[in-house]
Amino acid sequence: MSASTSSRPADALRDGDSKHAAPTSKAAQKVGGVAGWIDDRTGAAGGVNYLLKKVFPDHWSFMLGEIAMYSMIVCLLSGVFLTFWFVPSAGEVVYHGSFAPLQGVKMSEAYQSTLDISFDIRGGLVIRQIHHWAALMFTVAVSAHMFRVFFTGAFRKPRELNWVIGCILSMLAIVEGFAGYSLPDDLLSGTGLRAAEGFMQSAPVVGSYLAYLVFDGPFPGEAIIPRLYSVHVLLLPAILIGLFTAHIVLVAVQKHTQFPGPGKTNDNVVGYPVMPVYAAKAGGFFFIVFGVISLMAALIQINPIWGYGPYDPSPVTAGSQPDWYMGFADGALRITPNWLEFTALGYTVSLNIALGALGLIPVFYGVAIAYPFVEGWIKGDKGEHHLLDRPRNVPVRTALGVAALTYYFIFMFAAGNDIIAIKLGMSINDITHFFQATLFFLPMLMFWITKRICLSLQRHDRDLVLHGRESGTIIRTADGKFFERHEDLDPYTRWPLVQQDPVHPIQLESGVDANGVARKGARKERLRAKLSNFYFRDAVNPVTPAELAAAHVGPGHEAIDAEPPTHEIEPDKVDGRMGIDAVHDDSHEFGSSTH
Amino acid sequence: MTALAAKRRHPAAFAFLLLLALLVTGTAYAAFAPRPAQAATLGADQVVEGKKLFQANCSTCHGLNAEGKSLGDGTEAGPALAGVGASAVDFQMGTGRMPLAAPGIQAQRQQKILFTPEQISQVAAYIASLAPGPAVPTSSDYDPATGNAAKGGALFRVNCAMCHNFAGSGGALTRGKYAPSLMGVAPKDVYEAMVTGPQSMPVFNDTNIDPQGKRDIIAFLQTVHDSPTPGGMKLGALGPVSEGLFAWIFGLGILIGCAMWLGQKSA
Amino acid sequence: MSEHDTPDTAVVPADDFGHGAVRLDEGHVIGTGGLPDRFENPGLPPHQPRMSDLTEAGAKRAEKQVAALFSVSILGTLVFLVSYFAIARDTYVFIPGIGDVDLSNVVLGTSLGAALLGIGLGAVHWAKTLMPDHESVEMRHTMRSSEERRQGFVDTLRAGGETSQLTRRPLIKVTLGAAMGLFALPLLVQLVGGLGRLPKNELSLTYWSGEVGPDGKPHFKPLRLARDPEGTPIKAEDVTIGSVFHVQPDGLLPDPTSDEPELRAGLESGILEAKSKAAVLLMRLNPSDIKSQKEKDWGYDGIVAYSKICTHVGCPVGLYEQQTHHLLCPCHQSTFDVTDDCKVIFGPAKRPLPQLKITVDDEGYLIATQPFREAVGPSFWERGQ
Structure with missing residues (x-):
C-alpha cells in the first residue's frame, strides 16, 4: 500500500495502531530475526524463556530415563528407514538375492525384504542392527529407570500419575518389541508367534475365537504380518509417543526430584539451567546414546535372521527364546506345573498356559501401578515429596522391591534354562525344578536379607554421625588409656545422613467409639495399622542433635551405640577427653539435664 | 637323457627304484587282485587283531563277544554291537568318545585319540564281521564340495536344528544330555553320526536322508562354519539370551558410565 | 504461560555458601536443652572452582579438547561418506576378537558412532568445563492450584451445566449418556467382526x-x-x-x-x-x-x-x-x-x-x-x- 491510498476510509481504522517498539538491546536485535518473527505470531518468548531457565539436578541415575527416551528416538529414526525397504507381506517368493545359503529357498516377502536390507542395501544391515539394539536398550533402560524410580520413592505424591504412565509405557514397550521381533518372519520369530497363538487359544471360553480373529483364520495365515506391521509402526508408536509426551510434560511441570543433600530441600530444585548447561549435557547425551548404539550395531551381530531360515511350522531350533523382555513370561511358562490344566464339564481350562502367558504381565504391572497408592495409604501420607529417599532409609519398600525383582529374575532366568543347561553342563530337568523351588523361598529370603542390609546401613549412618570418622590419631589420656580420636563429620557430609524424617508405625486407635459401638472402617484401620507396623516397626531413625550431643559426652564412644535413644548416660562417667572432639559447648549441660 | 644317465650311479637311485617298483607292484596288485580274496585275507587279519583290541579295551562294558552287558538293574553297561557297523566304531573311537573316558551321562568328544587309525579300523573290521552294518564312508561320500548348501539348510532345519540349534552350536536334551556343537566337526564324523545315530541321536539312514541330502547338510554346515558373521561378533550364536545379557551388561554399563561422567563435577 | 508461571522462575545462582538462596524450613528449635529437634540444612557447600575457571591455560586446554572431539565427529562423518561409496559389498575382513565381518557394516557403524560420539562427548565436556558450574536454585510450588482457582473451575463447570440446562433436563442427560456410551459400538463391531472368521471345528x-x-x-x-x-x-x-x-x-x-x-x-x-x-x-x-x-x-x-x-x-x-x-x-x-x-x-x-x-x-x-x-x-x- 502506498501512501497515496491512505485517504481510504478503512485506513483510518489503523491510525491509532502503535508501531512495534524497536528492540532495545543489541542482543535482542540480533536474535530478533527469526525468533522475533515466530514470537510475533505465537507469543512464545515468555514460555520458551521459562523453559530455558528451568533447572535440572545432576545425578547419573536421572539419566536412565534419558537413555530410554533417546533409545526410543533412535528406534523411531531407524525404524522409518527400515519401512522404506521392508515389505510386510506373507506372500510366498523364491529367494534369489545375494545370500548364497538361501538361494532358491521359498520364503515370505517379509523375510526376503529383511534379507535384502541385510545384504543388498548398502548400510542396511547397520540400520537394522541399530534398530534392534536400540529396541533392546530401550527396554533395558526403561526397566532400569523404573527400578531407580521405585527404589528412591520418586513415585510418591505428586508423581503417582507419572508412575502409572511410566508403567503403561513399559508394558507397551514390551508389546511393541515383540511385534517388531515377529515381523521378519524368520524361524525363531515364527516359533514365537506360534507360541503366541497357543497363548491366545488358552484363554478361557473365547480362546479359539481370539486366535482366529487375530490371525484371520488358522495359523499362520497371511494376515498376521501386515497386521503386526500396522500395530508396530502405527498404533503402538502413536500411543507410546503420546504417553511419553505426557510423561515428559509432567516431569517439567512437577520439576525433577533430587537426592537429599546440603542446600537441597523439598521446596527447591538445585542443579543447572537448561540454557546453556543442560541443553549441552542432555543434547550431547542423545548423541552419546546414539553413538554407543551405532558402535554396538557395528561390532555386535544381533538377530541374524539369515541364520534362522524362513518360517515353516515344522522345523524349530534348539534354544528357542524370545527377546529378553519377554523372557519372564516365557520362563513362567517353563516352570508352571502341568496339573494346572484340567477339564471341567467337558471344557478344557489351560491354566498351565493362561497363568503365565496371559495373566503374568497384567498382574505384574497391576501390582506395580497399585503400589504408590497402597504405600501412600499405609503411611497416611498426604504431603508432596520432591526429595528422594535413599533406598536404605525405607528398608521395607526396598526389600519388597528386591523380592519382586527376585520373582521377575527367577522367571527370566528360567527362560534360559536350556542355555544354562548346556553352558554349565547341568540337567535341564534339575534346573527347572530348582527354579520352581526358588519361587517359594528366594523372594522371602531376599526380602529378609535386603531389609537387614538396609537396617545395618542405616545404623552405620547413625554410627558415622554419632562417632565421626576415625582420624588415625591416637590419643593418650591422663590416666594412661589410649584411644583413637574420631573426627566429627562436617555439616555438609552429615546432612545427607540425618535429613530424613523420623518414622513411626501408626498407632491403632480403639476399634470402638466411646459408647462401645464398633466404629465405621475399624477393620480397615486395623489392617492399616498392621501394615504400618510391618513397614516401620524396625525403623532406624536419624540421629538428632540431642543424640549427637549426648554421644560427645559418652565415655570412649561406647556408651551410645547406633541404636535409637535407648541409652543411659551417666554424668559421672564423663571424663576429660570429652573436650577433645566435642563441638557443642552445651553437650555437658545436656547430658546432665536428662538425668 | 645324458643327465639321467649321469645320475644312474647316484646312491639314491637304488632307493628310488625300489620305491617305484614297490609302488607299481602294489598298484598292480590292488588293481588286479580279486576283491573278495583281498577282503578275506586282509580282513581276516584285521578281524583277529580287532577282536584282540576289542577284548582288551571294550569288553568290560560291551561283553567279550560284543553281545552287550547288562548291569542287572535294567540298565546296561554297554549295548550289543552286532550290526552297528564299522562306521559306528570309526565314529565312536575316531572322535575319542570310546573307550569311555569316564562314566557319565553321555560320552564326550575327546581331544586325545587313544588309538591309531589302523587300530580303529581293525576294531571296526571285527565289529563289521559280526553282522552287516553301515561301512566307513569314503571321502567322496561326504565331500562338501558336491553338496548344495541351500538344500542342505532346508534339510538341516527340519531334521537337525531342533537339537543342534540353527547355527549348529548345540543344544540341551533331557537330564543333562546334550546335542553337541557341530562347528568344526569333520565332514566324515557328521556323515557317520547321521548314518549310525550315536547315543541319543536318531539314525538318519539313506532312505530317510539320501546320501546326496547328507552331503547337502555337510555342505550347509561347512558354509555356516566358514561364512563370516556379517553383523559382527556373534555372541556364541545362542540367540536372544546372549543378546539380552549383552544389552544389560555392556550396553547399559557403558551408558551408565557416560552418565556418571556427565553428572560428575569437572576438576 | 500464565502469570502464575513466569515470576517464580527467579533462578538465583546461589552464592558460595548457599545462604540466602535456600529456604531452610527445618530444624526449628524446641524447648528442651536448647537443642533443635532436627539438624539444620547447612545450605549449599562452598563452590569449588575448576581448572578452567582458575587459569586461562586450563580453559584453553578444555577448549582444545572440546574442539578435538568435534573434529573426531567431522572425521567420522567423512569416513562414513567415503566408505559408503568406496567399500564394495561382500567385502569381509577379519577383526581379532570379533571374527570375519562385513567390512562395510563395521566401517559404516563405527564411523557413524564416531560422528555421533564426537558431538555428544564434545558437548558434554564443554558443558562440564567451560559452562557455568554454579548451581542454580529454582523454587517449587505445590501442584495444587489455589483455592480461588479451584473454586473458579468448579463455578465454571457448574455454570456450564446450569446454563446449558443439562442439570434441569434429565431427558437430555440420559439420552446423551446413552448415545455417548453406545456410539463406539458400531466401530468396535466392525473391527472385531471384520478381523477374522470363526474357528468352527477347524481346530479339531x-x-x-x-x-x-x-x-x-x-x-x-x-x-x-x-x-x-x-x-x-x-x-x-x-x-x-x-x-x-x-x-x-x-x-x-x-x-x-x-x-x-x-x-x-x-x-x-x-x-x-x-x-x-x-x-x-x-x-x-x-x-x-x-x-x-x-x-x-x-x-x-x-x-x-x-x-x-x-x-x-x-x-x-x-x-x-x-x-x-x-x-x-x-x-x-x-x-x-x-x-x-x-x-x-x-x-x-x-x-x-x-x-x-x-x-x-x-x-x-x-x-x-x-x-x-x-x-x-x-x-x-x-x-x-
Missing part, C-alpha cells in the same frame, strides 16, 4: 482329516506319509529301528509322478497352515519296548506316528532321543515318552501327543488309516466337545 481337523465337503464334514481319504520337506512317500522298510522321520501328509507338494490329479498338482496355498497342524514324527521302536497296547495297534510293526505339534503351545516337538525314547520340546521342555503313548513325563504340557494310526498300502508305503482322533496342538476351551 487337520490335513489328514480329508477335504471338508459342502456338508461341513471332512471326507477322510487315507494319505501316504511323506518326508518333510521333500514330500516323497515313505516305505515301512525305510524306517529302521532308532530312526526318526519328519513327516508331512502326501499331497502338499506337487508330485509329477502321481496318477491322481490332486496329488500331481499339490496345494496352491495353505501349505504352512496345513503343516502347522499335520506335521508328524515317525519313529521305529523295538516292539517289545512299547508299553501301550493301543500304541502297538495304531502303529505298524513298531513304527509309530505321533503329532509333532506340542500340546502345550504348539512348538514342534522334534527332539527325539533314540535311546531313552523321549521326545523333548525345545520351547518349554515338555518331555513325552514315546514308549508309553507319548504321555507327558516332564514339563508344562498336560496331554499326550495324539497318535496317528498308520498301516501300509499295497505298495508298501505307510498310510494313515484314520485322521487324528482328537485336536492336535495347544489346548483350547472347547476341544473336548
